[in-house]
Amino acid sequence: MQSMTEIAFQIILFAGNGKSSAMEAIQEAKEGDFEAADAKITEANEELSRAHRFQTDLLQQEARGDSKDINLILIHSQDHLMTSMTVRDLAIEIIEIYRNK
Numbered sequence: 847m848q849s850m851t852e853i854a855f856q857i858i859l860f861a862g863n864g865k866s867s868a869m870e871a872i873q874e875a876k877e878g879d880f881e882a883a884d885a886k887i888t889e890a891n892e893e894l895s896r897a898h899r900f901q902t903d904l905l906q907q908e909a910r911g912d913s914k915d916i917n918l919i920l921i922h923s924q925d926h927l928m929t930s931m932t933v934r935d936l937a938i939e940i941i942e943i944y945r946n947k
Contacts, residue, residue, distance in 0.1 A: 850914045853900050857923035860897035864890045865930035868937035875944040883941050890934045897927050 848856075871886035901924070907914070 850917060851919050853904060854917070854919040854923040857897045857900045858919075858926050860893045860900070861923070861927040861930040864893035864897065865933045867893060868930070868934040872937050872940050875941040878944075880941070880945055883944075887934070887938060887941070890937070894927070894931055894934060897930070901927060 867886045867890035871883045871890065874880070874883035874886055904914075904920075
């Protein structure tokens with residue numbers, strides 16, 4: 847079983863990848879390449895899903911009574927994931943604005 851810190855770093859990694867893909871999607875839309883923008887949003891969704899799976903595993907462990915000590919890196923990873931998901935959601939809206947120009 848992975849340590850809490852290892853899991854936190856996985857969440858940070860995949861959330862960061864997702865946020866980067868979402869930001870790249872905005873740039874593609876800005877340039878008028880909506881096919882590429884949509885592909886980048888798909889990438890963002892895949893990466894964020896990977897991060898979310900790690901988070902879900904932690905929640906399931908907690909629900910089973912297998913609680914772990916919470917550390918600052920885990921808190922940071924949760925913040926990073928939620929921020930990245932928000933960026934992805936806003937990117938989708940921004941792309942639609944560009945698409946409907």
